[in-house]
Amino acid sequence: MDYQAIWLSVRLAASTTAILLTVGVPLAYWISFSRRRWKFLVEAVVALPLVLPPTVLGFYVLLAIGPHSPVGALYAKLTGGMLPFSFQGLLLASVLYSLPFTVQPVATAFAGVDRRLVEASWCLGVSRAATFRRVIAPLAAPGIATGAILSFAHTMGEFGVVLMVGGNIAGVTRTVSISIYDQVQALDYGAATETSLFLLAFSFAVLAATYALQRRVWAIWPAN
């Protein structure tokens, strides 16, 4: 098995999830509670990666972070490096690609928190930020956990975007799924079977955990 690729995928998935929790949770909060009329446009943009072919997404990301683009130029100026075919570029693409997998479950969980509990907290004199921390977040915890798990799993298995933006550089951008592709191309079916089995078992475990969380098999706080 290509342990280097597995380790790279784990690092990529963990970093993506961490970034998505800091970016996606506030975005989900805004989507759940905002009354702006153009909210649906933001929702549509967030959901785009669900329906867009990964090649299309990857292509645009590649254009957007290329050395001649404003983002690429700024990055080169700040770090001296380049985003395409780097771990950082891959990370950026993964964040965009997995955005709906964090935002949607979290937004659904926020929307499921009884609005009166939030208002009750405000009327008790508790600030909006503290109300989020003490009422909304604990009650939406299963949804936040689901969002994090799904983003992690989705990033672990991504292929098209990685190929477009990251290429296939061992130790830098060669993720598990790319490695399997390589193994098959090299007719090394033994290795491909092993790695595939690993991804299959991993994906199943993650989904089982997610559904168990939603069904409260392991309740985060006791049900009433």
Next chain:
Amino acid sequence: MAGELNCGCRARLNSGFSLDAQLRIPFDQSPVTVLFGPSGAGKTTLLRMLAGLDRPDEGAITFRGERWFDASRSICLPPQKRRAGFLFQDYALFPHLTVARNIAFAARPGKGREYLKAFGLAELATRLPGSISGGQQQRVALARALAAEPALLLLDEPLSALDAATRLRTRHQLRDMLLTAGVPSIIVTHDRMEAVALGDWMAVMVGGCILQAGPVQEVFRHPANAQVAECVGVENVLPARIAARENGLLTLEIGAARLQSIDSGEAGPVVACIRGEDVAISREPVATSSARNRLAGHVRSVILEGPLARVELDCGIPLVAVVTAQSVAEMRLQPNDAVSAIVKTTSVHVAPWSESDTAAK
């Protein structure tokens, strides 16, 4: 000094309902105010505007001289700054926190424990809200609201989520708890008995407007107009014409019948408001009595309502009497029995008919 609440709010809701509430509550004399009216009158909406949860389109709200809302100056304090405790109809207890932590949620250190004990909830301290009874939940919600030391307490139908037996028991406890806490309170209710039992001051709201405000007994005895009279449950609201006025007495012509009342200076089209319990029923014929306002008629129906009975009479005009079930049994009242109805002149309250004359007293 409990201070005063001044509210003049206008709002048009998405549903098309419009609210125009002018209200002044002197909390100095009346610590507990009841906001009374039928369902859909806009009571909860007004309460939410006072709390800062909904924003009126126009108007101003001041409490103890502090400006909570002023549309003309774009002032709208958030709920956190108003310190107006809000007791939701279904209590909105935090389901993930124990009773003790619910009460201590916004309390100063030590206060939570104090209120837990004062409300007799110490035994339930470690329980979750979902596992205690409705009456207990109500106490927890009240303790939580009071432990945050609000300047004003707003209660939205605090008893409606309870079963009938608990509601009766809790009603008096609730008033005691509010008076003990000494926090000026506004209670929304559509239940007449609750209004009488809980409130000192009362505002009657119908169709988004405050029609009358004043001491509870005053509103019940002297409704400002026909609409308020019907709303507060005066059994007999009869359109009348002033036929004569002499020696401080009015003679009212109500259909074929004539009734006398104390002259309160009303003129024009009026209604005669007579509470059911002020109509006495007698088997004696009319001629033998010298009492004023004695009308001959017959019984149309007798409806028993627990210890009381509602007797519908036809005396040329329809009259409803509320008497004890015992006296119905003693008089053996049956439909079609010939009886006479007696109403004291002081029990006939004359109110203007017009609904435009709705300025709050």
